[in-house]
Amino acid sequence: MSTLADAVSEEVSVVMRVSGLKKVYGQGDEAVEAISNISFEVARNELICVVGPSGCGKTTLLRCISGLMSPSEGEVEVLGKRVTEPPADLGLVFQDYSRSLFPWMRVAQNVEFTLKRLPIDKTERTRRVSEALEAVGLSGFERKYPWQLSGGMQQRVAIARALAFQPKVLLMDEPFASVDAQTRSELEDLVLRLRHTYDVTVVFVTHDIDESVYLADRVVILSSRPTQVREELAVDLPRPRDQITTKELPEFAHLRAHVFESIMTSVRPGSPLGADRG
Ligand SMILES: Nc1ncnc2c1ncn2[C@@H]1O[C@H](COP(=O)(O)OP(=O)(O)OP(=O)(O)O)[C@@H](O)[C@H]1O
Numbered sequence: 001m002s003t004l005a006d007a008v009s010e011e012v013s014v015v016m017r018v019s020g021l022k023k024v025y026g027q028g029d030e031a032v033e034a035i036s037n038i039s040f041e042v043a044r045n046e047l048i049c050v051v052g053p054s055g056c057g058k059t060t061l062l063r064c065i066s067g068l069m070s071p072s073e074g075e076v077e078v079l080g081k082r083v084t085e086p087p088a089d090l091g092l093v094f095q096d097y098s099r100s101l102f103p104w105m106r107v108a109q110n111v112e113f114t115l116k117r118l119p120i121d122k123t124e125r126t127r128r129v130s131e132a133l134e135a136v137g138l139s140g141f142e143r144k145y146p147w148q149l150s151g152g153m154q155q156r157v158a159i160a161r162a163l164a165f166q167p168k169v170l171l172m173d174e175p176f177a178s179v180d181a182q183t184r185s186e187l188e189d190l191v192l193r194l195r196h197t198y199d200v201t202v203v204f205v206t207h208d209i210d211e212s213v214y215l216a217d218r219v220v221i222l223s224s225r226p227t228q229v230r231e232e233l234a235v236d237l238p239r240p241r242d243q244i245t246t247k248e249l250p251e252f253a254h255l256r257a258h259v260f261e262s263i264m265t266s267v268r269p270g271s272p273l274g275a276d277r278g
Pocket of ligand 1: 225
């Protein structure tokens, strides 16, 4: 028999709840149903990756979750509160770091800027900026401008800025799509470390199937548009993960193939897979 204590503990462990989410852009003949009906939950400190066919509505989903956009139907709860505007407990990292950083501000100023919204004094702001920059490996770069840094370093600044808020949930929208493969691997490992350092729950949207399996505790696979959750796949690969040994595991190859097949059959139901198959 479940008790009140069980119910309370379940409430606390569920950090995010997406219920019956639907989003239609425009009206009448112009209407585009981006999301049809999406529901899933995310537990505390969980890292979920969201994947799906191109244009299926991943960014739309993240915008609705973050409160930057209102859904047409359904709702999102973060830490038990219905989202109607960007919640204070939620950090956001986008793909396009060059547009999210202010080029005229130094690195430390970029990280500090949005903290000025919080009721904390200058000493606390400075402490959080230096802690976040250290966490992403950018101590010593405080006085540089973004354009003096590589793409990967700029994305680290954007991550530091989100972390300085000390968010409970970090939403990342294809954050590493614009960096080279080696930098991408380093940034993936950074996310895995930061998740524990900051005790943060992560919702990570990606096009990259390997990345989703490498990072996630669970992969949420979306169908093609109008989008629904096609499958939620638990990734029970051992942790800590490592770019070489984890990706060499037969289970990794199996999970990656499974995600790929699920996405491809969503795009073309029943289609045979493989470029060389007739
Ligand atoms: N502001 C808008 N007005 C009308 N339609 C839109 C708008 N934004 C997105 N869409 C449409 O909604 C659908 C989902 O777009 P969205 O950008 O969320 O998909 P995505 O999965 O993130 O795309 P990608 O795979 O390219 O990253 C697409 O068909 C897109 O054309």
